[in-house]
Amino acid sequence: MVTEAMVAVQPVRRRSLVEQATSELSRLIASGEWPVGSRVPGEVMLSRQLGVSRPTAREAMRALITTGQLETRHGLGTxxxxxxxxxxxxxxxxxxxxxxxxxxxxxxxxxxxxLAAQRRTPEDVDRMRHALAERGAATSAAALVEADLKFHTAVVAAAHNNVLVEVFGSFLGALRNAAEDIVADSTLRTPDEDAAVEAAHHALVDAIADGDTDAAVVATRRNVHATLVRLRGET
Known part of the structure; x- marks a missing residue:
């Protein structure tokens, strides 16, 4: 008597281009073709070498940054x-x-x-809007981080508190490193959450320009809340 095999068969799944690109980058690292300490090609060159789009190459690199195999360093690249x-x-x-x-x-x-909502000048608001435009136009992770830091530095400067400016300035190095890790980790925020953060930045500028302290506080909290929730493992 012939019986049916009861072993569970896993469905065949076609791997996405991001997964294939990530696998190839992992192979390059594991084989030593990309040794520890070496700098990987930029997005444009890497996308050409892999035969994929720049966003696909970017996501593949982000995946390996998340696993700790790659690291983005300011002024050096990945x-x-x-x-x-x-x-x-x-x-x-x-x-x-x-x-x-x-x-x-x-x-x-x-x-x-x-404080910025109470003390801002027209020049302060102009600087914030200019930095926000740069943030929106950023085409790489490094450019996004730098534009974001420029924006938040402008907000702190608009508070017109010298001690606060000095404290924030001394904190920028740690903040840059953390922001680079967050931008690189695609699992930390969904596209909807990224859109919400972008909206919160615009809401913050509007609140400060309008002198609305409550709205400025709410917008600032919205800016970091989703990321903090993910970092703490609360979702």
């Missing part, structure tokens, strides 16, 4: 830092450290936004 993915625990600890930076960011920027 560097190979590990031949193998980081253990899950180490990834969680890394996110916890970033969350601490963002908690401090939230505390500083909420106060700055409230």
């Amino acid at each position: 560097i190979v830092v590990s031949a193998t993915p980081l253990p899950a625990l180490e990834q969680r600890l890394r996110r916890a450290a970033i969350a601490e930076v963002y908690e401090v960011r939230a505390a500083l920027e909420v106060e700055a936004a409230e």
Whole structure:
């Protein structure tokens, strides 16, 4: 008597281009063709080498940044830092450290936004709107981070509190590193959440320009809340 095999058969799934590109980058790292310490090609060159679009190449690099194999360094580009993915625990600890930076960011920027709504000048608002336009026009992760930091530095400057400006300035290095990790980690925010954060930036400028302190505080909190929730593992 012939019986049916009861082994569960997994459905065949076609891998996406991002998955294929990520796999190829992983192979290059594991094989030593991209040794630890080497700089990987930029998005344009990498997309040509892989035969994919720039967004696909970008997402593949982000995937390996998330696993700890690549790291974006200011002024240097993207560097190979590990031949193998980081253990899950180490990834969680890394996110916890970033969350601490963002908690401090939230505390500083909420106060700055409230004071800016009270003390801003027309020139302050112009600087914020200019930085916001640069943020919206950013075509790379590095450009986005720099434009975002420029925007928030302009908000802090509009508070016209020298001590707050000095504290925020001393904090920029840690904030830049955290922001680069967040932008690189595509699992931290959904496209809808990214859109909500973009809207919160515009709402913040409008609130400060209108002198609406309550709205400025709300917009600032909306800006960091979704990211903090993900970093803390609350979703």
